[in-house]
Amino acid sequence: MHNKTLVELSQQLSSGALSSVELTQHYLDRIRQLDPQLNSFISITDELALGQAKAADERRAAGSAGPLTGIPIAHKDIFCTKGYRTSAGSKMLDNFISPYDATVVEKLNTAGTITLGKTNMDEFAMGSSNETSFYGAVKNPWNTDYVPGGSSGGSAACVAARLAPAATGTDTGGSIRQPASLCGITGLKPTYGSISRWGMIAFASSLDQAGPMTQTAEDAALLMNAMAGFDCKDSTSLNREAPNYTGELNNSLEGLRIGLPKEFFKEGLDAGVQQVIETAIKEIEGLGASVKEISLTTTELAVPAYYVIAPAEASSNLSRFDGVRYGYRCDNPTDLEDLYKRSRSEGFGEEVKRRILIGAYVLSAGFYDAYYVKAQKTRRLIKNDFDRAFTEVDVIMGPTAPSAGFALGEKADDPVSMYLSDIYTIAVNLAGLPAMSVPAGFTAGLPVGLQMIGRHFSEPRLLNIAHQFQQATDWHKQTPEAFTK
Amino acid sequence: MSWETVIGLEIHVQLATQSKIFSGSAIKFGAEPNTQASLVDLGMPGVLPVLNEDAIKKAITFGTAIDAKINQKSVFARKNYFYPDLPKGYQISQLDLPIVDKGHLDITLEDGSVKRIGVTRAHLEEDAGKSLHEDYHGMTGIDLNRAGTPLLEIVSEPDMRSAEEAIAYVKTIHSLVQYLDISDGNMAEGSMRCDINISMRPKGQEEYGTRTETKNVNSFRFIEKVIRGEVIRQIDELEAGNKIHQETRLYDSVKDETRPMRSKEEANDYRYFPDPNLLPVITTDEYIQTIRESLPELPGQKIERFQKEYELKEYDARVLAASKAVANYFETVVTTSGAKAKLAANWVTSELLGALNKAGTDIQHSPVSAEHLGELLQRITDNTISGKIAKTVFEAMWNGEGSADDIIEAKDLKQETDSGAIEALVDEVIANNPAQVEQFLAADENKRKKLVGFFVGQIMKASKGKANPQQVNQLLTQKLK
Numbered sequence: 001m002h003n004k005t006l007v008e009l010s011q012q013l014s015s016g017a018l019s020s021v022e023l024t025q026h027y028l029d030r031i032r033q034l035d036p037q038l039n040s041f042i043s044i045t046d047e048l049a050l051g052q053a054k055a056a057d058e059r060r061a062a063g064s065a066g067p068l069t070g071i072p073i074a075h076k077d078i079f080c081t082k083g084y085r086t087s088a089g090s091k092m093l094d095n096f097i098s099p100y101d102a103t104v105v106e107k108l109n110t111a112g113t114i115t116l117g118k119t120n121m122d123e124f125a126m127g128s129s130n131e132t133s134f135y136g137a138v139k140n141p142w143n144t145d146y147v148p149g150g151s152s153g154g155s156a157a158c159v160a161a162r163l164a165p166a167a168t169g170t171d172t173g174g175s176i177r178q179p180a181s182l183c184g185i186t187g188l189k190p191t192y193g194s195i196s197r198w199g200m201i202a203f204a205s206s207l208d209q210a211g212p213m214t215q216t217a218e219d220a221a222l223l224m225n226a227m228a229g230f231d232c233k234d235s236t237s238l239n240r241e242a243p244n245y246t247g248e249l250n251n252s253l254e255g256l257r258i259g260l261p262k263e264f265f266k267e268g269l270d271a272g273v274q275q276v277i278e279t280a281i282k283e284i285e286g287l288g289a290s291v292k293e294i295s296l297t298t299t300e301l302a303v304p305a306y307y308v309i310a311p312a313e314a315s316s317n318l319s320r321f322d323g324v325r326y327g328y329r330c331d332n333p334t335d336l337e338d339l340y341k342r343s344r345s346e347g348f349g350e351e352v353k354r355r356i357l358i359g360a361y362v363l364s365a366g367f368y369d370a371y372y373v374k375a376q377k378t379r380r381l382i383k384n385d386f387d388r389a390f391t392e393v394d395v396i397m398g399p400t401a402p403s404a405g406f407a408l409g410e411k412a413d414d415p416v417s418m419y420l421s422d423i424y425t426i427a428v429n430l431a432g433l434p435a436m437s438v439p440a441g442f443t444a445g446l447p448v449g450l451q452m453i454g455r456h457f458s459e460p461r462l463l464n465i466a467h468q469f470q471q472a473t474d475w476h477k478q479t480p481e482a483f484t485k
Numbered sequence: 486m487s488w489e490t491v492i493g494l495e496i497h498v499q500l501a502t503q504s505k506i507f508s509g510s511a512i513k514f515g516a517e518p519n520t521q522a523s524l525v526d527l528g529m530p531g532v533l534p535v536l537n538e539d540a541i542k543k544a545i546t547f548g549t550a551i552d553a554k555i556n557q558k559s560v561f562a563r564k565n566y567f568y569p570d571l572p573k574g575y576q577i578s579q580l581d582l583p584i585v586d587k588g589h590l591d592i593t594l595e596d597g598s599v600k601r602i603g604v605t606r607a608h609l610e611e612d613a614g615k616s617l618h619e620d621y622h623g624m625t626g627i628d629l630n631r632a633g634t635p636l637l638e639i640v641s642e643p644d645m646r647s648a649e650e651a652i653a654y655v656k657t658i659h660s661l662v663q664y665l666d667i668s669d670g671n672m673a674e675g676s677m678r679c680d681i682n683i684s685m686r687p688k689g690q691e692e693y694g695t696r697t698e699t700k701n702v703n704s705f706r707f708i709e710k711v712i713r714g715e716v717i718r719q720i721d722e723l724e725a726g727n728k729i730h731q732e733t734r735l736y737d738s739v740k741d742e743t744r745p746m747r748s749k750e751e752a753n754d755y756r757y758f759p760d761p762n763l764l765p766v767i768t769t770d771e772y773i774q775t776i777r778e779s780l781p782e783l784p785g786q787k788i789e790r791f792q793k794e795y796e797l798k799e800y801d802a803r804v805l806a807a808s809k810a811v812a813n814y815f816e817t818v819v820t821t822s823g824a825k826a827k828l829a830a831n832w833v834t835s836e837l838l839g840a841l842n843k844a845g846t847d848i849q850h851s852p853v854s855a856e857h858l859g860e861l862l863q864r865i866t867d868n869t870i871s872g873k874i875a876k877t878v879f880e881a882m883w884n885g886e887g888s889a890d891d892i893i894e895a896k897d898l899k900q901e902t903d904s905g906a907i908e909a910l911v912d913e914v915i916a917n918n919p920a921q922v923e924q925f926l927a928a929d930e931n932k933r934k935k936l937v938g939f940f941v942g943q944i945m946k947a948s949k950g951k952a953n954p955q956q957v958n959q960l961l962t963q964k965l966k
Contacts, residue, residue: 080531093530100524102531199531206761234533235763313761316563319574320528324627340567363565363756372758 001026002162003484006071006219009165013060013070020060020070024053024114027072031116031163034483037144040158042077042135043085044117052114059112068226069112074164076155077118078125079105079210080199088201089121089133089151092321092328092347102199103231104168104210111226116164120154123349124318125175125203127151128421131412132351139408140182141480142446146405149179155213156183160447161483166214166223170200172207173306174400174425177437180213181400181449184439186466186476187213188220191456192432193238196231202317204310205236207429216476217438217466221245224459240457248460249467254288256465259393263299264424270403272443277399280440280450280469284397287468292393298385301378302427303419308362308375309430314352315359321347354415383431386453395465396453399424400437404446424451434459438466439475447478486724487688490716491696492651493643495680496658497636498668499612500543506611506635507534507577514674518617518628526614526633528572533762536561540635541766542776543667544584544609547637549777550665551604553588557773559766561609565756569627570614578638580757583608584766585637590661591785592653593803602654603642612636631675637667643682643693648712652705655679656807660784664809678703681711684729685719694719695729699743702736711736715743787812795819795826804834810848811838814855821859824866832862836879853882861889874898874950901952904960907944910952911960914943925965937961 001023004012012018028046035041049072056070080086080098082105087093101109109115122132130138130153138153140146141161148157152169156179159167169176171189180187188211195210202208212223224245231237258281265274285291323329323343330342348356362371389396401421411418428435433456437449450469454462470476505512508525525532548555560582563575585607591599614632616625639658645651659677662668669676684696697719699711719729733752734743759765782790784806791802791812805815811833818829837858841851861878864870870878870893881892893899901907915922918940925936937958944957 080529086530088530096530098531099529197531198533201530204761233535235535236761312758316565316575316756316758319565319567320530320572322567322569322574324569325527325572326529336569360756363758365754365756368756368758 002030002165003479004165005215006165006222007216009071010067010222014065020053020056020072020114021050023070024049024072024116027116027164031158034161035158035163038139038141038157038161038163038483039136040120040138040148040154040161040163041074041117042087042089042120042133042154045081045084045115048084049114049116052109056112056114066111067222068108070114071112071166072114072116072164073108073223074116074119074155074158074167075105076121076152076167076169078121078170078201079168080201081105081115081118084118086118086201087134088125089123089135090348090352091134093201094134094328096327098199100199103196103233104200104227106199107226107229108168108223113226119152119158119167122151122153122175123352124201124314125151125170125172125208126314126351126355128174128178128418129406129408129411130154130179131408132349134349137408140405140446141483142184143405145407146446147182147408147410149182149401149405151175151179152187152213153179156180156185156187159183159185159213159215160480162479163483166212166219168210168227169213170203170208170210171425171429172203172209172310173429174422176211176213177400177425177435177449177451178422180437181451182405182447184447184449184475184478185213185215186217186220186439186470187211187437187449188224188459188462189428189435190224190228190459191238191434192429193236194228194242194434194459196229196234196237198231198233202313204313205317206313207306207310209429216470217436217463218246218249218470220436221249221460221463221467224463243457243460245460245463248464251464252288253284253465253468256284256289256395257393258284258289258291259294259389259396260291261294261296261299261389261396261398263296264398268402268420268423269399270443273399273402273404273448276441276443276448277397277450280473281397283472284465284469287472294389294392294396296385296389296396296427298378298382299423299427302382302430303423305375305378305382306426306430307358307419308371309379311355311359312363312372313359315356315363318348318352318356323347351415379430382427386427386431386433390455394454395458395462398451400449400451401425404443404448428453432456434462436462436466438469439478440473441475442478447475488685488720488723489688489690490646490712491643491684491686491693492645492647492712493682493696494641494645494651494654495682496639496641496655497678497680498639498658498662498670499676500540500635500637501666501668502537502539502543502635504537505633506537506540506609508633510633512631512634514671516630518626519630522614522629522632526572526629528574534577534760536763536766537635540609541584541768543635543665544607544637545768545773545776546665546667546780547607547639547662548585548588549773550661550780550783551588551590553604553607554586555768555773556582556584556586557768557770558582559584559768561760561763561766562757563760566753568613569625570616570629570632572614572629572632576611576613577760577763578610579608582765590654590657592650592657594649594653600650602644602650605640605642607637607639610636610638643684648709648716651681651712652709655705655708657784660807660809664781664783666781672704675703679708681708681715683712683715683719685716685723694723695731697729697732697734699734699736700746707736707738710741711743714741718743795830797826797830801830801834804838805830808848814848814851817855818859818862821856822862822866824859824862828862828865829859832858836876840883852885853879857882857888864889864893868900868902868953869893870898870900871950871954874900877950898951901948902956904956907948907952907956908960910944910947911957911964914940914947915964918943922965937965940965
């Protein structure tokens with residue numbers, strides 16, 4: 001039953017072919033049995049899951065089940081879950097039991113999903129390989145010598161290995177799309193403000209956005225219907241009626257205008273990846289779309305601007321982890337200064353400390369204008385660049401990542417090379433746009449994701465394009481045999 | 486050399502909103518530690534601030550009352566520093582684009598002259614919590630009840646030249662925020678705290694000297710002491726040929742001295758940047774206009790009205806209108822007593838404020854309510870008691886012995902107006918003091934006036950102060966002819 005999509009499982013639950021308790025137990029067993037090879041979970045919440053599954057079955061018996069009632073999923077360990085550890089992949093929060101649920105968790109709970117566990121991630125979502133986690137690296141189910149991508153690497157790996165039908169993720173600079181690409185699953189980063197950030201541990205507040213990580217676009221649409229919507233607890237939440245994300249799935253692609261930014265197909269892009277992407281785009285052309293080369297001249301500015309803005313916000317967001325009220329506290333502090341210094345030095349990992357230092361530096365007196373202000377201006381230029389492009393085309397396509405992945409340890413000591421693995425995804429966050437990564441083929445035995453970037457609020461259209469592509473192809477149905485046979 | 490003092494003040498006013506500026510927690514004073522601290526106030530992972538609109542409204546109310554420019558786009562920024570009672574590791578405050586821009590305030594000095602003080606800006610920010618150093622076995626307790634309380638920080642221009650001017654300015658702000666109903670102004674509970682910037686310059690020099698800043702001074706008396714002390718210290722330093730160091734100082738009210746807290750070099754780099762969790766606050770012309778139109782009567786207008794409507798002297802009107810609570814009290818006394826406003830003004834300004842001052846309390850905590858004082862004055866006006874007896878009754882009211890009528894009744898203080906009874910007393914005193922009668926009859930007009938006082942005193946004594954003095958006088962003059 002684990003090779004079924006969320007939509008298929010939903011049908012089985014509603015037909016009575018399957019109970020949520022059976023389904024949940026099946027996934028819990030799979031996690032126990034197979035996850036030691038992947039390390040995609042930080043916490044497995046059996047008791048919570050089975051309790052929820054029982055309640056879901058009762059709800060179904062009472063006739064008040066919705067499409068997601070009884071569906072097991074996994075939450076990235078960045079979403080606060082009441083009564084359970086929420087670590088953000090950090091030693092700093094290893095002992096932190098959240099006293100409340102994130103809005104995303106609350107909404108999905110209300111819709112009836114089951115929480116199988118909390119997935120591994122780069123520490124505080126800072127990383128593109130899942131190697132910065134305090135809980136150890138996650139392995140790519142397609143090749144366990146390879147990274148699954150990051151920061152939502154645990155969510156991507158567990159869905160790819162079918163240890164969960166779907167998972168939640170967050171994307172600050174590509175953290176949903178890049179691991180989705182590397183693990184061969186479907187990932188959606190919605191328009192900034194579509195999904196509440198309440199209860200989602202902050203990395204860079206102006207960029208962070210939650211989204212679904214699934215097998216198919218249809219599954220993603222179904223989850224979006226439950227996850228999105230205005231939340232008065234988040235001042236940056238969009239105060240507009242959420243669209244029906246499943247509503248346009250079956251629309252035709254006739255007349256769709258696709259833009260291919262020439263800057264996305266330059267040196268630095270792996271030839272195998274390029275070939276997969278070009279083939280996939282031909283496929284979509286065949287569905288009635290037209291293709292046009294465009295230029296996003298600000299492409300190369302995105303990474304530098306991002307690595308000013310995101311660390312600046314992070315340096316401040318992570319100040320609350322001071323060893324005073326919760327989380328890690330060093331042993332035997334001699335005074336307040338010692339408490340701060342050692343709790344933070346011992347509680348945070350290297351990458352997090354590197355970004356806090358960068359952030360504090362770019363915000364400091366005398367450097368603020370040269371870095372932070374300039375980066376914000378650059379951000380505006382990037383947004384304008386996209387706006388201009390969207391007067392010519394409806395969707396921008398290209399690779400999600402410059403390569404199909406890299407081996408564990410390969411880039412761990414080269415932060416800049418690591419940062420460049422997000423070169424195609426980062427600009428999207430700076431502009432607040434929605435974007436997806438969709439499985440589009442393989443190179444050297446590793447999956448490759450096609451990125452589709454849309455106008456603000458165009459998620460239903462993106463999901464429509466992805467769904468039509470998935471109707472015509474079966475890349476999304478490929479699974480790593482070692483885990484799914 | 487002759488020195489000129491230059492003072493600028495930053496006043497933090499706690500706004501009397503129902504809940505905190507970025508969370509729904511209550512802000513009542515004196516609650517058990519951490520019982521008014523929500524997830525947001527605790528700085529839990531994943532929580533987000535949501536702006537309390539009432540704080541914006543109150544800040545704009547202040548801005549319109551001081552003729553300030555209101556920034557229709559206003560931005561909240563993070564001020565980053567570590568402190569245990571600052572849960573997020575940053576304070577949400579405002580740097581560029583504060584809600585209230587340049588404005589001004591007129592202060593009246595002792596000699597009646599008026600001086601205009603510039604207000605540079607007034608911005609909104611959240612208060613920090615409190616560190617409690619006692620009773621925790623050598624550890625520090627953190628109480629986050631106060632964390633997130635809305636503050637309006639009002640920054641003045643360096644326009645004040647003496648402690649008197651500074652006090653007058655603080656008192657004017659104190660009065661104004663209560664008039665506007667944006668703060669309870671309770672200084673003892675920390676609703677108003679002052680950072681005092683002081684520098685000296687040779688008289689006639691335009692350039693400012695190096696300043697020091699003394700933080701968190703929370704009473705008028707302390708403000709005065711800090712300024713006087715710091716002025717002397719700086720003059721001593723300068724005259725000894727030393728330089729003033731730009732530094733932050735702390736006032737120790739027990740030792741009555743300020744001492745350095747940190748120098749400019751040790752000052753934090755707060756790494757301000759716009760808070761990405763909060764969108765800029767955009768206010769429309771209509772919104773500001775509505776607030777402007779609903780401004781209550783302000784102190785200056787009230788002083789004018791009191792002079793016109795109650796025919797009070799400017800001085801009395803000013804004393805009464807200095808505080809909204811006193812002004813309201815006064816007007817309630819006038820309405821409930823039906824007494825002459827002048828009488829009510831005298832009683833409020835001398836008896837009541839005197840007693841409050843002596844007891845070290847304020848009018849909100851007065852043991853005698855305005856209604857009760859009004860009743861007392863009514864009894865003076867209708868001749869039930871004399872003004873002198875009224876003071877005895879007031880004292881009893883102050884001590885909680887009941888209303889004026891109860892006390893008059895219980896103590897049998899009702900004025901004797903039965904002329905027969907008074908006449909009997911007059912006769913008795915005349916009969917008992919033949920020598921003084923003789924003296925009186927022999928005296929000239931001038932001496933008689935003095936001697937008559939003796940008889941009045943004796944009669945009042947015999948009546949236990951209850952005889953109507955006018956009647957006594959009248960009868961005495963008749964009988965001593």
